[in-house]
Amino acid sequence: MAVDYSVLKKGGFMRQKQKNRFSLRLKVVGGHLTSNQLLTIAETAEKYGEGYVHLTSRQGVEIPFIRLDDIDEVKAKLAEGDCEPGVCGARVRTVTSCQGKAVCPSGCIDTYGLAEEISERFFAMDLPHKFKFGVTGCQNNCLKAEENDIGIKRRHRG
Numbered sequence: 001m002a003v004d005y006s007v008l009k010k011g012g013f014m015r016q017k018q019k020n021r022f023s024l025r026l027k028v029v030g031g032h033l034t035s036n037q038l039l040t041i042a043e044t045a046e047k048y049g050e051g052y053v054h055l056t057s058r059q060g061v062e063i064p065f066i067r068l069d070d071i072d073e074v075k076a077k078l079a080e081g082d083c084e085p086g087v088c089g090a091r092v093r094t095v096t097s098c099q100g101k102a103v104c105p106s107g108c109i110d111t112y113g114l115a116e117e118i119s120e121r122f123f124a125m126d127l128p129h130k131f132k133f134g135v136t137g138c139q140n141n142c143l144k145a146e147e148n149d150i151g152i153k154r155r156h157r158g
Contacts, residue, residue: 031059040081
């Protein structure tokens with residue numbers, strides 16, 4: 001049976017140079033993960049990804065070295081721990097955010113809440129090109145909002 005690599009890519013599975021191996025990109029809105037999700041990711045990486053996890057520049061997590069034959073098991077294992085695959089290709093990517101007012105002394109907006117709202121509305125939407133949102137919660141702009149297709153940041157009042 002032929003493998004539809006475009007469907008796998010849309011579902012977050014990127015081909016590696018090793019034959020029939022994939023790196024799975026996970027959906028991590030605003031860089032937030034629970035300890036249970038981290039445990040699930042670690043267990044999945046240990047069993048299916050040769051024990052490796054890669055942290056991306058967009059606050060994401062990837063598990064490399066997943067065998068083609070294990071993809072369905074990997075998705076099921078991750079779902080048990082409230083983790084879901086991200087996306088690749090010409091789609092709206094996982095929304096990034098800084099920690100905002102929940103943690104940062106300079107934060108003045110609920111960045112994670114806003115990132116969640118944007119994600120619920122737009123995540124994985126098919127578009128002509130990949131599309132990225134980023135939310136930053138103060139004038140420090142630690143997230144570098146302008147490096148996204150749409151960046152939301154608090155304007156400095158001075």
